[in-house]
Amino acid sequence: MEATPPDFFKRGPSLFARFLFFAILAVVLIAADARYAVVSDLRGIIAAVLYPLERAAEFPVNSIQSLTKFGLSYADLQHENVNLRVEARKLKVELLSYRALVQENAHLRQLLRARERYFPHVSTADIIFVGKDPFSRKILIDRGLGEGIHSGEVVVDDIGVLGQVTQVYPTSSEVSLITDKDEAVPVQVLRNGLRAIVFGSGNEDELNLPYMDANADIKVGDVLVTSGIDGVYPAGLPVGVVEKIDRSPELPFATIHCIPSAGTERNRQVFILTGPPPVNPPADAPKAAGVGGPHAGNS
Amino acid sequence: MLGIHNSDERPEMARPIPLYHVVISLFVGLLLNLVPWWRLDLAVTPDFLALTLLFWTIHQPRRIGMSVAFIAGLFMDVAHGAYLGQYALAYVTAIFVAQLLRQRILRFDSVRQALHVIVFLFCMQLALLMVHQTNGARIVGLSYFYASLVGAALWPFMIYGYGWLARRRTEY
Numbered sequence: 001m002e003a004t005p006p007d008f009f010k011r012g013p014s015l016f017a018r019f020l021f022f023a024i025l026a027v028v029l030i031a032a033d034a035r036y037a038v039v040s041d042l043r044g045i046i047a048a049v050l051y052p053l054e055r056a057a058e059f060p061v062n063s064i065q066s067l068t069k070f071g072l073s074y075a076d077l078q079h080e081n082v083n084l085r086v087e088a089r090k091l092k093v094e095l096l097s098y099r100a101l102v103q104e105n106a107h108l109r110q111l112l113r114a115r116e117r118y119f120p121h122v123s124t125a126d127i128i129f130v131g132k133d134p135f136s137r138k139i140l141i142d143r144g145l146g147e148g149i150h151s152g153e154v155v156v157d158d159i160g161v162l163g164q165v166t167q168v169y170p171t172s173s174e175v176s177l178i179t180d181k182d183e184a185v186p187v188q189v190l191r192n193g194l195r196a197i198v199f200g201s202g203n204e205d206e207l208n209l210p211y212m213d214a215n216a217d218i219k220v221g222d223v224l225v226t227s228g229i230d231g232v233y234p235a236g237l238p239v240g241v242v243e244k245i246d247r248s249p250e251l252p253f254a255t256i257h258c259i260p261s262a263g264t265e266r267n268r269q270v271f272i273l274t275g276p277p278p279v280n281p282p283a284d285a286p287k288a289a290g291v292g293g294p295h296a297g298n299s
Numbered sequence: 300m301l302g303i304h305n306s307d308e309r310p311e312m313a314r315p316i317p318l319y320h321v322v323i324s325l326f327v328g329l330l331l332n333l334v335p336w337w338r339l340d341l342a343v344t345p346d347f348l349a350l351t352l353l354f355w356t357i358h359q360p361r362r363i364g365m366s367v368a369f370i371a372g373l374f375m376d377v378a379h380g381a382y383l384g385q386y387a388l389a390y391v392t393a394i395f396v397a398q399l400l401r402q403r404i405l406r407f408d409s410v411r412q413a414l415h416v417i418v419f420l421f422c423m424q425l426a427l428l429m430v431h432q433t434n435g436a437r438i439v440g441l442s443y444f445y446a447s448l449v450g451a452a453l454w455p456f457m458i459y460g461y462g463w464l465a466r467r468r469t470e471y
Contacts, residue, residue, distance in 0.1 A: 019395040022365045026372070026391060029384030030430060039383050046377040050333070054378070057333035065338065129378060130337045138380030167380070174380050268338070 040167070047169035054128050054140070054172075120154070120234055120273035123147070127268050128172060137180040137204060139163075141270060144171045152232055154273040160238035160261030161185065161226060162270055175270075178239065179204055179260055187239050188227040192217055195227055198239055198258065205263070207240050209256035214247045216254060224258060234273060238262075320464065321362045324351050325371065333378060343442075345450030346420070348375060349393055353419055354457050356397045357404060357412075368394045385430045393423035413454035420447035 013021075033039050129140040143149050145168050155162045155175045163183065167174035178185050181202035188195050194217060199208045212218060222242040228235025240258035247254045328351035336344040348371055355363035372387030379386065397404075397419045404415045424447055428439070 015395065015398055018365050019391065022369050022391040023388060026369070026384040026388035029387065030382045033383040034434065042373075043377055043383060046374055050374060050378055053330060054333050057330050058335055061335050061338050129333065129335060136380055140378075140380070176380075 043167065044169055047167075047172060051169070051171050055142075058128065122271050122273060125155075125270055125272055127270060137163075137177040137183075137200060137202065138166075139175050139177065139270075140172050141175055141272075142172055143272065144169050144173045146171055148274070149173050149272060150274075154233050154237075156237060156271050156273060157262045157269075158271075159263075160240070161233060162262045164232060165272070177204075179207060185233060185239055186227045186230045187224040188235075189218055190223040190225050191219075194218060195229070196224070198224060205259060207258040207260050209242070209258055210253060212254050212256055214249070214252070214254045218242060218245065218254075218256065220245055316359055316362070316461075316465065316468070318362065321355050321359060324355070325367070328352070329371070329374060332375065343445045343449050345446055345453060346375075346423070349390060349420065349423055350416075350450050350453060350457065352390060353393060353397050353416060354454075354461070356394050357401055358461060360398065360401060363394075365391050365394050382430065382434070385427060388430065389423045389426040392426040393419045396422045409455040409458040412458065413451045416451040416454045417447055420450045423447075 012018075029039065033043075123143070125141040125143040127139050128142050139162075141155070149165060149168050151165055151168050151173075153165045155164060161178055163175045163177040163180070165173050166176040176183050177200070178198070179200040179202070181200050183200040185198045186195065187198050196209055196212055196218075199210060201208050209218075209224075220242055224239045224242065226233040226235055226237045226239055238261045240260045242256060243259045244257040245254055246256075325348070328348040331347035352363060352368050352371060356368075368390040369387045372385075372390040373383060375381075375386035375390075376383045400415060400418075404412050407415070421444060424444055428443070432438075
């Protein structure tokens with residue numbers, strides 16, 4: 001063994017001991033965060049400190065982007081403005097019939113004695129941060145506890161479902177995208193009402209549809225919408241489109257890949273669907289047991 | 300006798316950089332990490348905070364240690380929405396490797412130092428990857444490690460900036 005030099009400058013524990021200490025501390029923290037929600041207070045404090053910094057860091061990018069728009073001519077803007085006005089008027093007309101449909105739907109449901117369908121209230125938020133981490137598909141938005149955001153609320157863009165709020169901080173909240181590997185969304189095939197569950201792949205432009213029978217009636221190009229049976233995602237929101245189906249005879253299930261409809265890359269603004277809190281299960285458990293048979297009460 | 304030296308009076312190879320330089324640079328590193336680069340369509344962005352931590356670990360080891368790296372890591376965990384402790388582990392790992400090789404790296408010129416920095420950043424990303432894989436993430440391609448190369452490419456510029464700062468200080 002090589003002789004170690006005499007310890008002239010006492011510096012506390014050795015390098016390796018310090019590394020071991022911090023590494024174990026980090027692993028314990030990771031385990032605590034992954035399995036038990038004991039460190040969410042610490043997260044909240046750090047998030048509150050980070051928030052103003054995130055807003056400040058946004059500034060240079062904002063100015064670069066507005067500089068590139070500076071070159072737009074007046075005519076272009078006027079043209080765009082006219083188009084937007086037409087679009088807005090069209091949407092207003094459609095909204096009229098939508099309101100009528102909501103009324104009609106409520107009325108019909110009342111006749112059928114079905115539970116009222118919930119139409120969420122829409123509020124907007126800006127994306128502040130998209131983690132560059134290729135593993136966790138999470139974004140940070142600029143609405144939090146102060147604006148009445150709650151964990152579990154659904155976030156969409158104008159095309160489809162983006163994800164749901166998973167952490168709420170005082171002035172911001174964290175949204176787990178449906179492409180996150182830990183996210184699952186109950187869906188329905190729009191064409192035939194076939195129910196399934198879509199899982200994120202961790203890849204930004206891919207969703208998986210596992211546990212579908214090899215002979216299930218599903219085709220490339222089928223549109224998947226939320227089925228609304230989980231009480232988190234309201235029914236009927238577009239989730240994705242089936243891109244590739246591999247019905248290999250060796251596997252019990254078909255391998256189905258989908259492309260998510262919504263994407264964080266397209267726009268900076270997202271919409272949060274807030275509404276009446278989800279119906280609490282204990283209240284209608286007896287009803288479900290009466291209708292659905294012996295298994296309904298267990299779920 | 301040597302042991303009772305006050306740490307602040309101990310003559311370094313150069314005069315120690317004042318603490319506020321270190322604090323400000325770490326703050327800038329953190330800010331740069333929080334800049335939404337994704338909106339500018341950049342393929343890879345280096346981890347500026349890790350680079351700053353590594354820089355001070357090598358050039359001012361008495362100022363920056365693993366505890367600072369750990370806390371900085373916690374900040375990045377929250378910013379990225381990662382598990383609390385994931386970046387902390389990664390940063391501490393990088394600092395550990397850097398401190399192991401510190402004496403050796405100081406004898407090289409800036410470009411050769413940068414080659415070492417690739418290793419440090421690589422270790423950091425490896426630690427991140429390890430935690431992800433234990434949590435069942437998918438396998439990523441080699442392109443994931445490009446960030447290490449880009450980060451190391453910034454190293455010579457950091458050395459230059461530091462030299463400029465030190466020269467300016469000695470003039471006063």
